[in-house]
Each structure stands twice: as C-alpha cells, then as structure tokens.
Amino acid sequence: MLVGIPLEDRQKTVNSKECADSLSAQLVLVAEQRSKPAFAALFNHFAPRLRSYALKQIGNEALAMELVQDTMSKVWQKSHLFNADKGSPSTWIFTIARNIRFDMLRKLQNRKEDICSDDLWPVLCEQTADVNEISIDEKVTLEQVGGLFANLPRKQQVVIEAIYIDGKSQQEVATELDIPLGTVKSRTRLALIRLKEMLKDHD
Amino acid sequence: MIKNHPSLEQLRAYVDGTLGSCDSLVIAAHCDMCEKCQAEVAQLTEVLASESLSLKNELSDQPRYSSMIESILQLPELPQENAIVENVSIELDGREFVLPPSLRRYASVTGSWSKLVGKLWQAPVNIGGTGKANFIFMEKGGSVPEHTHKGRETTLVINGEFSDGMNTYKSGDFIYLNDTHTHSPLSNHEDGCLVFSIIDEPLHFTSGVARLLNPFSHLFF
Structure with missing residues (x-):
C-alpha cells in the first residue's frame, strides 16, 4: 500500500521553519482525515530520528525500535491532540517519546514508585x-x-x-x-x- | 510572588526525563503554580526536542520500517478519554485545600491526618517505592524541631507560609534540601501552612529533646 515512499529524508534541504509548517500540516491531515500518506511522510521524517534518540538513551536496538513503534503509534492514534499553537510537531513528538522512554526505564529499573510519565507530563491528556x-x-x-x-x-x-x-x-x-x-x-x-x-x- | 524555584539543571533534567520520579513530581506541581518555570520548561522542551530529534549523527544502517508503518496504520483512532479526577482538594479539620493538578491523583492515596508534636499535622501519601511523601500542615505557631536530612527533601508550599530561620517560603515555593542543610521550620502565618514533601531518607534531629526522637524518626516522618 505504501510502497514507493522513499525513506530518505527529503526535508533536509528545506529550512526548518518551512519544515515544521509542512510537518504540522501533515499532522492536521492525519487528525482530520486519517490520511495515510500524510502519516507515512511523518513516519519517514521522525522514525530514524526517534531511533537515533532511543539508541543514545537506551542503547538497545530492540528497545529502541519498540520506542519508535510506540511513539509513532501514539502519533497515529492521538493526532487530534496536537495543537500547533502550543508548539511544533517535533516538540510534541519528542515529549511523547520522552514519556514512553521514562516509563520504559522505570520498568527496567524495577522502580516501585507509582509515579508515571502521565502524572509528570500530561502530554496526551485530553484538555477539555x-x-x-x-x-x-x-x-x-x-x-x-x-x-x-x-x-x-x-x-x-x-x-x-x-x-x-x-x-x-x-x-x-x-x-x-x-x-x-x-x-x-x-x-x-x-x-x-x-x-x-x-x-x-x-x- | 514565588521566590524559590528549582535550579536550571533540575528543570533541564526534569524535561529530559532523567530526574528521579519523586523530585520530578514536586517540580511538576511547582510548575502548575509557577508561570515562570512553566515558560522555562516550555523553552527547554523545545530546545531539547530539536537537539534530540536532529539527525546529526545519522545512522547508515537504517532498518526497514515498512512492516512497522503497516501495523501502526491498522490501529484505530483512540476515543477521547476524559481524565476522571475525583478529588481536586484535600481536607483538614473542615478546611479545604485545592491541590495543584499534578498532585490531585494522589489525593485518593492520601492517608488520614495524624497530629504530631508542636501543632503539626501529617498525612502520608502512598506513592510506593522508597521515597516518603507527606502532606504536612503547620498550624499558626507550629514548628518542626531543628533537623538535618540524611537524604534529600523536596518540598512544595501549597498554602500559607512558613520560615525556617534561613528564608520565608510562600505558596508555590519550591525547596530542595540535602544533608548539608539544618533547619527548623516554623509557621507564624494566620492560615498556618500546608506543604507537600518527599523525603528519601528519615530526618536526623540535631537539637535538644528532639535529639531523643532520632531513633524513632522513622515513625515521625
């Protein structure tokens, strides 16, 4: 279905402001129309970046890929919570990844505290x-x-x-x-x- | 006016997700009350996001993602879940104290108030783990005997004010103390003072009769 969407980063030559705007527009397309091409474009932009972030933080390939998958799943399922007025897509997606990583490490370290990332950073809480x-x-x-x-x-x-x-x-x-x-x-x-x-x- | 804030390093570690969960919780609650730190956190998040998600050291061996995209696209959009918060405040002696949003979830795991020496009230908060979290209320004139800390004590003033011989702390103030500090909190405020405090080791008393309390300090805090 999505074959043919190149993985290399085509945004690189574009300056960052334009890049953020276009990512923002794609997120809105995902939120409003469940657009799969728009999601694929976001995925291609962010997946390698998230993997590089996760590898640096966790240093384990399997967990890094799990973090990429969990983060991008949230982006697909919760795109309606993105609010361009509050920040760029990069910032929003970083906070989702940071939260997932925080809970992942807590679990790995077997921490008993009942304090999870949602309590500290309510990134994906509905704000009615x-x-x-x-x-x-x-x-x-x-x-x-x-x-x-x-x-x-x-x-x-x-x-x-x-x-x-x-x-x-x-x-x-x-x-x-x-x-x-x-x-x-x-x-x-x-x-x-x-x-x-x-x-x-x-x- | 909030005068006492977390340090820039603490805020950065909080945003990075590398600060311990106990300290992070108190910082999150402080940010609920402090616009300055809220703005600081937003700024730090933006900077850290663009640093973390840049592709400076691009990895040449990118795995194939196509099956991952496929499986994600099978997932349904999640319906809206409205966060249900039953308690936005805690009660002591008929007085209601509204909690900053980050602490509201813990109202339901807060035990009942017990009266301690020196016009002091304490309600334990069950956060699990080794850290001890408490709401502490000092009535007007109430004080905690002079003590130092074996571990770290992170405190947020929720209502009223107290002083500890070094400074006066008011609503929203964030106080971080370690074993190099000795202090004796005292509230002379009309409304007394409610704080939320997390300690990772029992207090160590340094003066007077209270010294006798030391062997029992695990009971006290």
Missing part, C-alpha cells in the same frame, strides 16, 4: 477545559456572541451549538455527526478564533 478557558478569558456573553454567531459557516455553528449550548462533549458531537473527533476539534477552534476576531472588530 481548553476551549472553555478562551470564552472565560474573553468574558464573552452569549448575547454579545449571538449576533456574530450567524456569520459563522453552518458546519461550525452546528458544532459550537452542540458543545456550548447543549453542553455535549466533543466526542459526543463527533459520534452524533459521524465525523472524526479531530474535525470537531478543529471546527471548534476555527469557530472560536473567528468569533474572537469578529469581537475584536466589533469593539
């Missing part, structure tokens, strides 16, 4: 509070937003209404509308950004 915080921060009342709401694209209106008026979770909305969770998240985000802009113009 995120979107709510924006509206609290901005102290936006429903009436203020009401008129502007009509200017949003229909698809975004549906999602915003379900979450903020009906109080549904993003997962519930995704199931109900039969669209990927990543799409619900990005629609919510886009709608909130749009509303924020409109409010700024409004003032």
